[in-house]
Amino acid sequence: MLTVEEREEIEAELARYPTKEAVCIDAMKIVQRHRGWVSDESVRDIAELLEMSPADLDGVATFYNLIFRKPVGRHVAMLCNSVSCWIMGYEKMHKHLTDRLGIQFGETTPDNRFTLLPIVCLGACDHAPAMLVDNELHTDLGPERIDQVLEAYK
């Protein structure tokens, strides 16, 4: 079930758009902000509130990269794998991160601290390589810088 808070936040968005469907991506992001991810149950609840079919909503959910349909760790680290970062040493950074965390892309550390994902160009190409942790941008990465960044997310 959606919490009262989630419901209120979604309804505030409804006031701004001409159709209920238009709010569906925002609604999933609201639920994700509260719970970390969007479960099948949440998809059904949101679909019901917005008068959509759960299958249609799931089709939308799976299209977008920033909607998580699987549980994630406490922090989500996303390493840019696009071209400028690739030129500036993406492969080394990727190896360092996966060694350090002991996981591959798409996986979560056993202590549930980090989920690691690839992401496309973060618009920080003049400070490549770049990564996001919990939507905060970290640039000019090298192995030491990555270690420092990870330390800041407990």
Add this chain to the structure above:
Amino acid sequence: MTQERPLTEAIPLDGQALSLRGYEQVGGYQGLRKALREMSPQAVQEEVKKAGLRGRGGAGFPTGMKWSFVPMGDNAPRPKYVVANADEMEPGTFKDRYLMEGNPHQLIEGLILAAYATQADVAFIFIRGEYKLAQERLAKAIADAYAAGYLGKKILKSDFALEMILHVSAGRYMCGEETGLLNALEGKRANPRSKPPFPPVAGLWGKPTTVNNVETLANVPHIIAKGLTWYQSLSRSRDYGTKIYGASGKVKRPGLWELPMGTPMREILEEHAGGMRDGLRFRGVLPGGASTDFLVEEHLEVPMDFIEVQKAGSRLGTGTMIVLDDHTCPVGMTSNLIHFFAQESCGWCTPCWSGLNWAKQILAAMEEGRGEPGDLDKLAFQTKFLAPGNTFCALAPGAAEPLQSALKYFREDFERHILEQRCPWKS
């Protein structure tokens, strides 16, 4: 004479956003005041058309002309919409983020003027989900603009009214494509729509909708406030105004610079970006983001504008250059680019999703030392299918551009991969 940089000169150097007061002090919202006081919507359209402003989102479409397709007058369908395309997911492109973080009101004023020129009722800023700082600064700037009477009902005591909504996207390259963006805003998958009808006639929820890039809109307040003679004098070419150029890759000083439109590539790469890092040689460049053709040393004198870059066989695109050096493998770089396009293909058209996946596998195999003699022909063949006209949107032709030009300029490097059964850049 110091060169004017209207789009960026007011951006604070300490990394903060220019406040509403700061923006007003450098002449901000004067363009809007002037338009509301003394110009009809058509006159604003006409001024932008005559100024020769061309879209900075990649395609270079004349902005005033796009606006003139919107049905006007009392019988026009309502509500009408304007959208700022702040999706910026073209790899190697980082100019719109800088403009939004540094001077959010400039975009807001440009969008209000676009709305006034097309008699729109609602404005959206469609921003990618990852741009958190820009979102925060825009949200605050929109609230400040409402409080100051630049948005809402009776703007600056005129009869013009406009609502502005910041829409945060959930990530996918296709959302930046004009009609994919409209579907995303409506809460759907961001597949493109068939055209015609074009968005200025039938866009969001079937109503007239104008979509413009952030940098395009940032030009508009200056054109209206200072006039087209001044605007045209900024440029060194027949495409007018300034352009925000960028460079990434192994140059000494990667970054962004607002320069006269038509500044030669060599000047940008050598004077502004500082040339190549010590010990490295320049081999090539994608002049305007991932979906533009490689240019090479013989093109360094090309003036960076829409007309001349096209003559050289590529596109100005977003004007943010990605530089390839001689210690970086051109096949690996092409493989990275095609991997991106294959992943972001929405799957609607066969030449795009199947062609790109095939090309992706061939390139990856080549990098891993499993290239085969016929591979280059197969890749060249795919670029034909990806060409304009065979697919529903411009993603596929955009993907073909770096591939076809890499095959042309770096053919020997591809051949070496196949002959030596390894990537010569990997030790």
